[in-house]
Structures are given as C-alpha cells and as structure tokens.
Amino acid sequence: MTNTAAETPLSNLRSKHTATLEELDRYKLVVEAVEDYAIFMLDAKGYIQTWNKGAQKNKGYKPEEIIGKHFSIFYRKEDKDAKKPERELELATQIGRVEDEDWRVRKDGSEFWANVVITALRDEEGKLVGFAKVTRDLTERKKNEDTLRSNNAVLIKQQKDLQALNISKDEFISLASHQLRTPATAIKQLLGMATQGFLGEVEPRLLDIIQRAYEANERQIRIVDNLLRVALLDAGKVVLRKKSINLPEYLADIVTEHAGSIVKRNQVIELKISKSAPGFISIDADHLRMAIGNLIDNASKYSHEDSKIVLKASANKKDCVIAVRDAGVGIQPGEHQVLFTKFSRVQNELSDKVGGSGLGLYWVKRVVKMHGGKVDISSNKGPGSTFFIKLPLEEIRA
Amino acid sequence: MRKILVVEDEDLLRESYLTILSTEPYDVEVAKNGQEALEKCKKKVFDLILLDLMMPVLSGVSFLERFENTGATKIIILSNLSSGEDLEKALQLGAQENIVKASLSPRELLSKVRYEIMQ
Numbered sequence: 001m002t003n004t005a006a007e008t009p010l011s012n013l014r015s016k017h018t019a020t021l022e023e024l025d026r027y028k029l030v031v032e033a034v035e036d037y038a039i040f041m042l043d044a045k046g047y048i049q050t051w052n053k054g055a056q057k058n059k060g061y062k063p064e065e066i067i068g069k070h071f072s073i074f075y076r077k078e079d080k081d082a083k084k085p086e087r088e089l090e091l092a093t094q095i096g097r098v099e100d101e102d103w104r105v106r107k108d109g110s111e112f113w114a115n116v117v118i119t120a121l122r123d124e125e126g127k128l129v130g131f132a133k134v135t136r137d138l139t140e141r142k143k144n145e146d147t148l149r150s151n152n153a154v155l156i157k158q159q160k161d162l163q164a165l166n167i168s169k170d171e172f173i174s175l176a177s178h179q180l181r182t183p184a185t186a187i188k189q190l191l192g193m194a195t196q197g198f199l200g201e202v203e204p205r206l207l208d209i210i211q212r213a214y215e216a217n218e219r220q221i222r223i224v225d226n227l228l229r230v231a232l233l234d235a236g237k238v239v240l241r242k243k244s245i246n247l248p249e250y251l252a253d254i255v256t257e258h259a260g261s262i263v264k265r266n267q268v269i270e271l272k273i274s275k276s277a278p279g280f281i282s283i284d285a286d287h288l289r290m291a292i293g294n295l296i297d298n299a300s301k302y303s304h305e306d307s308k309i310v311l312k313a314s315a316n317k318k319d320c321v322i323a324v325r326d327a328g329v330g331i332q333p334g335e336h337q338v339l340f341t342k343f344s345r346v347q348n349e350l351s352d353k354v355g356g357s358g359l360g361l362y363w364v365k366r367v368v369k370m371h372g373g374k375v376d377i378s379s380n381k382g383p384g385s386t387f388f389i390k391l392p393l394e395e396i397r398a
Numbered sequence: 399m400r401k402i403l404v405v406e407d408e409d410l411l412r413e414s415y416l417t418i419l420s421t422e423p424y425d426v427e428v429a430k431n432g433q434e435a436l437e438k439c440k441k442k443v444f445d446l447i448l449l450d451l452m453m454p455v456l457s458g459v460s461f462l463e464r465f466e467n468t469g470a471t472k473i474i475i476l477s478n479l480s481s482g483e484d485l486e487k488a489l490q491l492g493a494q495e496n497i498v499k500a501s502l503s504p505r506e507l508l509s510k511v512r513y514e515i516m517q
Contacts, residue, residue, distance in 0.1 A: 182411075182478065185499050186411045186414065188500065189411060192504040196503060225500070
C-alpha cells in the first residue's frame with residue numbers, strides 16, 4: 001500500500017510538468033537525502049506515505065516504524081485532543097497551505113519546537129491526493145529567543161531599578177547638602193564673628209586657630225555647594241536662563257570678584273579682550289560666571305605665588321573662546337580626560353594643600369555643554385595650563 | 399534709628415546676625431518664621447527685612463504673599479538657595495535681591511546691610 005500511495009502524487013506531478021521519469025527519480029533522491037528538513041508525504045487522510053533522512057533524524061522513527069501511521073503521532077496530547085492535526089489538514093485543503101510553529105513530539109517522547117508547512121497536493125482534476133509536509137527543528141532558535149526575551153526582561157527591570165536608585169541618590173545628595181549647609185553657615189558666622197572683631201579682642205594664638213577653622217569651614221561650604229550643584233544638574237533640575245550680556249563688562253566683573261583671593265596669594269590677574277571677541281552674547285550669566293570663576297580659582301590655587309593668570313576672550317569662525325591661562329604646576333596630557341570626570345583629582349605638588357571635591361571641572365564641563373559648547377585644555381607637566389571654554393557663536397548669538 | 403528685621407529659623411544664625419548687626423546703631427529685631435515676622439511688621443515699619451525662605455510654620459514666600467508693603471520696607475532674601483522656583487517667586491513678590499548666606503562673612507553682611515540702608 002505504502003509504495004503505490006506514495007507514488008501517486010509524483011506520477012501526477014510528472015504528467016503536470018511533463019517531467020521525465022529519471023528527473024522525478026532524481027528529485028526523489030534529493031528529497032530523501034536532505035537531513036536538515038523532515039520532508040514526507042501524507043495521504044488525503046493524513047497517513048504517512050514517505051519518510052526522508054531528515055525526518056528520521058528529526059523525529060527518531062525509521063521508515064518501517066512510521067510509514068502508514070497517522071501524522072497526529074507527532075502532536076502533543078493536548079493538541080491531539082483539541083483536534084489540531086485534523087484542523088491543519090482541513091485548512092491546508094481549503095487554502096492550499098498551512099504554516100505552524102509549535103511544539104511537536106519525537107519518538108522518544110521528547111518535545112521540540114517545530115516549524116511545519118503542510119501543502120495540499122491535487123491531481124489534474126483538482127482532486128486532493130494528499131499533503132506534502134516539511135518540518136524544521138527550531139528548538140535552538142526558540143531557546144535563544146526565549147533566553148533573549150527573559151534577559152531583556154531582566155535588563156528592563158534592572159534599568160528601572162537603577163533609575164529609581166539614581167533618583168533616590170540625587171534626592172539624598174540634595175537633602176544632605178541642604179542639611180549640611182545650614183550648620184556650616186552658622187559655624188561660618190560664629191567663627192567669622194571671632195576673627196573679624198565682633199567679639200572684641202581675641203588672643204593671637206586662639207585667633208590663629210579660629211582663622212584656620214574658618215578657612216576649613218569655607219572649604220567645607222564650597223564642597224557642599226559643589227555636591228548640591230552637581231546633584232541638581234544630574235537630576236536634570238538645572239535649566240539655563242539665557243540673557244544677553246556685554247561680554248567685556250561681564251568678564252571684568254568676574255575678574256573683580258576674584259581679585260581679592262588672587263591678590264591674597266600674591267598673584268595678579270589680567271583681562272584681555274581680543275578684537276575678534278563678540279561684544280554681546282546670550283548665555284546663562286549665573287551659571288557661566290560660576291564656570292569661569294571655577295577655572296580662575298583653579299588657576300590661582302594650582303599656581304605658586306607671584307605668578308600671573310590671564311583671562312582672555314576671543315573668537316574664531318565657529319566659537320567664542322574664553323580662555324584661562326596660568327603659569328601653574330601643569331597637568332600631564334594623560335590626565336586631561338580624567339580631570340573632567342566626577343570626583344577625579346589629579347595629584348601634584350599643590351593638590352594636598354588645595355583640597356577640593358573633584359566636582360568643579362565636571363560641573364564646568366556640564367554647564368558649558370548645556371550651552372552647546374565644550375571645554376578644552378592645553379597643558380603639559382611643567383609650568384602652565386590653559387583651559388578653553390568654547391561656546392558656538394550660533395548658540396549664543398545675542 | 400534704622401529698623402531691621404531678621405527672619406531666620408536657625409537659632410545659631412539668628413543670634414549671630416543679631417550680634418553682628420547690633421554692633422552698629424540699628425534697631426534690630428528677630429523672628430523665627432514668617433508668622434512671627436508678620437506679627438512684628440504689624441507693630442512697626444522696618445526699613446530692611448533680611449528674609450530666609452525655607453522656614454517652618456510660614457515660609458519666606460508665604461510671608462511675602464501676606465505682607466503688605468507700603469514701599470517703605472526693603473526686603474533682601476538671605477537664603478541658601480542660589481536658584482529655584484521659591485527664589486524666583488520671592489523676587490516676583492517684591493524682594494529686591496538674593497544673597498546666598500553661606501557666601502557672606504559677618505563683615506560682608508554688615509557692609510551689605512550698611513549699603514542697603516543708605517540707599
């Protein structure tokens with residue numbers, strides 16, 4: 001029964017395509033030899049007629065064990081109970097072809113993820129003679145997809161957790177900074193009252209100690225301020241408020257603001273406005289004032305006494321450039337990038353004396369970036385560094 | 399004598415400001431929060447109010463919303479905020495400027511007050 005039934009559709013095909021017998025035999029040989037696909041034929045009722053090498057490999061049955069059996073043997077019990085095999089044949093009969101991806105069962109009872117295509121075969125009169133069934137084992141692909149999907153779910157959850165953690169970190173820093181600043185401010189007033197003569201005469205030795213405590217307190221306030229500022233920035237709570245300013249006047253103000261501390265170190269600061277510099281620019285004056293001030297502070301702190309700091313404004317075709325040049329200890333090129341990362345501090349002969357939070361330059365970089373610009377540095381170990389704030393003219397046109 | 403009101407919830411700061419400002423011939427009063435400040439303002443017209451923003455009971459902004467200024471009183475915010483919604487609101491409500499209190503030494507505070515009172 002099996003051979004004749006199996007050959008019926010082929011003989012029909014032969015007449016349809018006027019193929020020679022040898023050609024058909026060659027096709028048969030090819031199909032039988034394919035190992036990666038289970039290719040076999042069913043009669044019109046779903047009984048297995050042929051069995052290729054791929055089918056044997058895929059499902060584990062030898063031809064003599066399976067030919068003549070109903071193809072529902074490959075379906076899981078619940079699918080059989082739900083009459084899935086019959087429904088698939090019906091559908092293939094109606095529309096010519098059915099494709100399905102689902103679990104199927106091997107001879108040994110193990111399950112595999114299969115891609116199944118069932119094609120209805122008809123003779124010249126259009127009468128259904130059976131079905132061609134091609135099955136591929138996609139278990140590996142399915143496993144990979146499932147792993148990907150579950151990894152993806154884990155990643156999404158981790159991302160959410162990280163976001164939540166980041167928010168609570170920012171809130172914590174913000175709250176802690178506010179809380180730390182209040183007593184630090186009170187200490188500043190109390191110590192300041194002693195050093196600035198509001199409490200009458202203070203014994204010189206005691207005054208010296210109080211003066212040092214006052215300076216330490218100022219440093220503490222600066223660090224807390226930086227922490228708070230960076231927390232606000234990282235939390236996206238800093239919004240630029242741009243307005244038009246007169247650049248030469250603006251820079252002169254900044255120089256005046258810092259002159260006191262620079263003179264205290266026996267240093268001088270010089271302002272140079274190049275002819276190329278724009279007269280007016282539109283910027284967030286407060287934030288950039290702090291950024292430029294930060295560079296001036298660094299220039300002064302990392303320079304020895306009797307040295308000069310130059311603040312210079314100029315422009316090239318693209319950018320307005322505000323440069324702060326010092327004759328200080330310098331920074332090795334290898335350390336330039338790390339300078340701008342959070343909590344980074346570069347070691348040099350003055351770094352212990354200076355102290356600092358390692359947040360200043362990170363903040364400068366972020367603020368300048370918010371203006372569409374960038375910060376560059378030109379320095380080597382040895383005297384002198386220049387920091388450049390480059391603001392694209394297009395972004396800051398007043 | 400010029401009349402100054404310091405509104406500050408932190409005891410140490412309030413006392414410090416009182417000590418510092420009392421070294422000059424000013425009539426200085428202090429209030430712990432916006433509510434106390436409103437009550438003091440009912441009894442006396444101050445030339446200058448140094449006003450903190452974040453305070454319990456009644457905040458600086460709420461004080462400004464309720465305070466009826468005839469124009470005789472100059473108000474300077476003395477807070478630890480350098481920017482933000484509260485500060486902007488306060489400036490809109492008639493405060494003239496903001497001083498970040500952590501940035502001021504006693505001497506700087508005194509010269510700032512002296513300057514504002516003379517204006």
